[in-house]
Amino acid sequence: MTKTDVSIAPATGKLGILLPGMGAVSTTFIAGIAAVNKGIAEPIGSLTQMGRMRLGKRSENRSATLKEFVPLADLKNVCFGGWDIFSDNAFEAASKAKVLENELLQQVKPELSQVKPMPAVFDPNYITQITGEYVKKGHTKMDLAEQLREDIRNFKKNNGCDRLVMVWCASTERYTEPAPCHQTIQAFEQGLRDNDPLIAPSQIYTYAALKERVPYANGSPNRSVEIPALQELAKELRVAICGSDFKTGQTFMKTLLAPGLKSRLLGLSGWYSTNILGNRDGEVLADPGSFKTKEVSKLSVLEQILEPDTYPSLYGKVHHQVQINYYPPRGDNKEGWDNIDIFGWLGYPMQIKVNFLCRDSILAAPIVLDLALFMDLAQRCNFYGIQEWLSFYFKSPLAAPGLKPEHDLQVQLLKLHNTLRFLGGEELINHLGLTYYGIVEE
Numbered sequence: 392m393t394k395t396d397v398s399i400a401p402a403t404g405k406l407g408i409l410l411p412g413m414g415a416v417s418t419t420f421i422a423g424i425a426a427v428n429k430g431i432a433e434p435i436g437s438l439t440q441m442g443r444m445r446l447g448k449r450s451e452n453r454s455a456t457l458k459e460f461v462p463l464a465d466l467k468n469v470c471f472g473g474w475d476i477f478s479d480n481a482f483e484a485a486s487k488a489k490v491l492e493n494e495l496l497q498q499v500k501p502e503l504s505q506v507k508p509m510p511a512v513f514d515p516n517y518i519t520q521i522t523g524e525y526v527k528k529g530h531t532k533m534d535l536a537e538q539l540r541e542d543i544r545n546f547k548k549n550n551g552c553d554r555l556v557m558v559w560c561a562s563t564e565r566y567t568e569p570a571p572c573h574q575t576i577q578a579f580e581q582g583l584r585d586n587d588p589l590i591a592p593s594q595i596y597t598y599a600a601l602k603e604r605v606p607y608a609n610g611s612p613n614r615s616v617e618i619p620a621l622q623e624l625a626k627e628l629r630v631a632i633c634g635s636d637f638k639t640g641q642t643f644m645k646t647l648l649a650p651g652l653k654s655r656l657l658g659l660s661g662w663y664s665t666n667i668l669g670n671r672d673g674e675v676l677a678d679p680g681s682f683k684t685k686e687v688s689k690l691s692v693l694e695q696i697l698e699p700d701t702y703p704s705l706y707g708k709v710h711h712q713v714q715i716n717y718y719p720p721r722g723d724n725k726e727g728w729d730n731i732d733i734f735g736w737l738g739y740p741m742q743i744k745v746n747f748l749c750r751d752s753i754l755a756a757p758i759v760l761d762l763a764l765f766m767d768l769a770q771r772c773n774f775y776g777i778q779e780w781l782s783f784y785f786k787s788p789l790a791a792p793g794l795k796p797e798h799d800l801q802v803q804l805l806k807l808h809n810t811l812r813f814l815g816g817e818e819l820i821n822h823l824g825l826t827y828y829g830i831v832e833e
C-alpha cells in the first residue's frame with residue numbers, strides 16, 4: 392500500500408465516545424475534556440492535543456502538531472456515553488472516585504451530570520468484589536448483545552453522532568483460558584445463543600461494538616478483543632481494534648527502563664514490583680482471579696522486551712515478581728516500588744530503586760482520549776483489524792498472530808509517528824542519518 396491508496400474521510404460532525412465502565416478513569420477523562428473545552432485546564436499527556444513530530448530531514452527544521460497534520464475529531468465535537476452497574480451519573484461517579492478536586496469538579500458539573508450510564512451487561516462470576524443492581528436482563532448472552540447493539544444505535548441517533556468509538560474502561564474480569572467458543576465467529580455466536588459460561592461480559596460488549604462497526608479499544612487486561620473469534624469478526628466487518636491494558640504507572644516505567652538496560656547489555660537477575668492503591672480498581676484486583684489477569688499482562692512485558700532465549704546469560708534467570716495491594720487510604724494515588732537487581736561488566740551486581748508516587752487515572756485519561764481520536768482516524772482511513780501502531784498506549788499490545796509485540800516505548804512512538812507520516816504523505820524517518828555526512832546520497 393502506498394500513501395496514494397489511503398484516502399482519509401474528514402472528521403466532520405460529532406464523534407460519540409462510548410465507555411463501558413464509568414469509574415475513575417472514565418470520569419477523569421470526561422471531566423478533563425470539559426475542563427479543556429472551558430479553557431480551565433490543559434490536556435497534558437495527550438499526544439493528539441499537545442504532540443508534535445518532526446517532518447523531513449533534520450536540516451529542514453520542519454515539524455507539525457499531530458492534530459494539524461492528520462484530521463482528528465475536535466474536542467468541541469465529542470460527546471460521551473457508557474454503561475455501568477451503578478446508575479450514578481458521571482458527576483456522582485467522579486465525586487465518589489475522588490481523583491479530582493471538588494473545586495474542579497464543580498466547574499464541570501453541568502457537563503458531567505448529563506452523562507448518565509446505561510444499564511450494564513454484568514456477570515458476578517467474572518467480577519466478584521463488586522455488585523450492582525443496574526444491569527440488563529436477557530434469556531441468553533445473544534439477547535444481551537442485541538440490547539447493547541440497540542443502546543449503541545439509540546445513542547448515535549439521540550446524540551446526533553456521525554461516528555462512534557468504544558474504549559473499555561470497566562473493571563478487570565477474572566482470568567480465563569482460551570476455550571473453543573473463542574476460536575471462530577460461528578462458535579462464538581453459538582456460545583452467545585447457548586449462554587456459554589466461558590463468554591465474558593467484556594466479550595459481549597466487544598461483539599456488540601464490532602457488529603455495529605464501532606472501533607473498539609481495550610483498556611483493561613481482559614481477554615475481550617484478544618480472542619481469535621472477535622479478531623476475525625473485526626477483519627470481516629472491517630473495524631479497527633486495539634488493546635490491551637492502558638500502559639500507565641509501573642509498567643510505563645518498566646518499558647522505559649528495561650529497553651535501556653537491554654540496549655547497554657546490562658544483565659538482570661531480578662525485578663520486584665509492588666504497589667499500593669485504594670481505588671475501586673484496586674478493590675476488584677484484590678480478587679485473585681482478577682489479579683491473575685492483571686499479573687499475566689504485567690509479567691509478559693519484561694520477557695518480551697528482554698528476549699531471554701536470545702540472551703540467556705543476561706536474561707535467562709530473571710526473577711520477576713509483581714504485587715498489587717489494595718490499601719484504601721491511598722485512593723487513586725498509587726505508590727509503586729521497584730527493586731531492580733542488575734549486573735554489569737564481569738558480572739558485578741548493582742541495584743536500581745524506583746519509587747513512583749503516581750495518580751493512576753491522571754495517567755490513564757489522556758490515553759483514553761488519544762485512543763478514541765486515533766481509533767476514529769483509523770476507521771476513517773479504512774485501517775481495520777489490529778492497530779499495532781497504537782501499541783504505545785498498552786501494557787500488552789496486540790500484534791498479528793506470529794509477530795512479537797513491540798514494547799519499547801521509543802520504538803512504539805516511532806511506529807506511531809511513522810504511521811501518521813505515512814498517512815500524511817511524508818517521508819518515513821529511520822534515523823540512519825548518513826546523508827548528512829555525504830556517505831550516502833539523498
Ligand SMILES: NC(=O)c1ccc[n+]([C@@H]2O[C@H](COP(=O)([O-])OP(=O)(O)OC[C@H]3O[C@@H](n4cnc5c(N)ncnc54)[C@H](O)[C@@H]3O)[C@@H](O)[C@H]2O)c1
Binds near residue numbers: 561592
Ligand atoms: N487507572 C489506570 O491507570 C489503569 C491502567 C491500566 C488499566 N486500567 C484498567 O482500566 C479499567 C478502569 O479502571 P478504573 O480505575 O476506572 O476502575 P474503576 O473501578 O474506578 O471503574 C470501573 C467501573 O466499571 C464498572 N463495571 C464493572 N463491570 C462492568 C460491566 N460489566 N459493565 C459496565 N461497567 C462495569 C464498575 O462499576 C466501575 O464503576 C480497569 O479494568 C483497570 O484495570 C486502569
